[in-house]
Amino acid sequence: xxxxxxxxxxxxxxxxxxxxxxxxxxxxxxxxxxxxxxxxxxxxxxxxxxxxxxxxxxxxxxxxxxxxxxxxxxxxxxxxxxxxxxxxxxxx
Numbered sequence: 001x002x003x004x005x006x007x008x009x010x011x012x013x014x015x016x017x018x019x020x021x022x023x024x025x026x027x028x029x030x031x032x033x034x035x036x037x038x039x040x041x042x043x044x045x046x047x048x049x050x051x052x053x054x055x056x057x058x059x060x061x062x063x064x065x066x067x068x069x070x071x072x073x074x075x076x077x078x079x080x081x082x083x084x085x086x087x088x089x090x091x092x
């Protein structure tokens with residue numbers, strides 16, 4: 001399922017995570033894989049702790065960072081699709 005602006009997202013609680021400087025290191029025990037998120041990806045990941053629509057996520061990111069709505073969607077959607085492909089989020 002491709003993630004779109006109309007979907008709601010919630011992160012799965014199974015990955016083990018730890019902050020390292022400005023980044024977030026995560027271990028998906030089920031898949032046996034490590035992930036490293038830069039500060040922006042870590043901020044997005046934290047916002048997925050509660051169910052949020054992709055539209056609302058982008059609105060919040062646009063308010064926090066100097067980014068247009070179009071650029072935010074262009075950056076966030078591929079990231080969310082990658083998380084979905086790796087089975088790290090729930091998509092509704």
